[in-house]
Amino acid sequence: MHLILSSTDFNNETVRAAIMKELPKAAEDCTVLFFPSEKASNKDVKSAKFKKWLETYGFTRANVTVFNKNTPEKYFGLSFDIVYVGGGNTFAMLKTMRETGFDKEIIRLVKDGAIYIGGSAGAHIASRNVEHVQVFDENAVGLTDFSGLALFDGILFCHFCEKRKPYFEKAKAENRYNVFTLNDDEYIIVNE
16 A cells, blocks of 8 residues: 655645655656545536646646546546545545545555555545544534545644644544644655
8 A cells, every 4th residue: 555645745845746756657657546626616527627737747638537526437447556635625525435435446446556645635534534624624514424544544634733733632642543743844655
């Protein structure tokens, strides 16, 4: 299992350099499944918007597939070098994954060798539990099962700063999970 978790993914130069170093081959040769945030409209997904954005980092448009929650069946059973889940609302994105059944498909892809790149919400979703994120992300979708994908053994506090320290200390004291912090320049690489 190969994970790259951060608060900022491609939007931060330090993190982007680490991601690029971890790719299994040149970016232009990698196949990518991009899972967009809950704010992405059907029009956004069908346009070249996300493909163009990833192209700025060296990926080839033809190798980028953007997940469309309206037609999830099209993405099952495929193979990718990278599964990229970026930022957004943690709860809305996780709910979409579950409703489409794609949570299990992401786990399969990663177990089959795809690198999981998670930025902010995507990093939280990869962890064991996201309940603690309610302090920072609104749970407007009413999610009650806070289990993450459990690709990462612990929970994360992304965008870590002094303001978030009391919540981190509380989670550590509860001793339910391994607890990690990620400021905007940090990343965690898991390669098992």
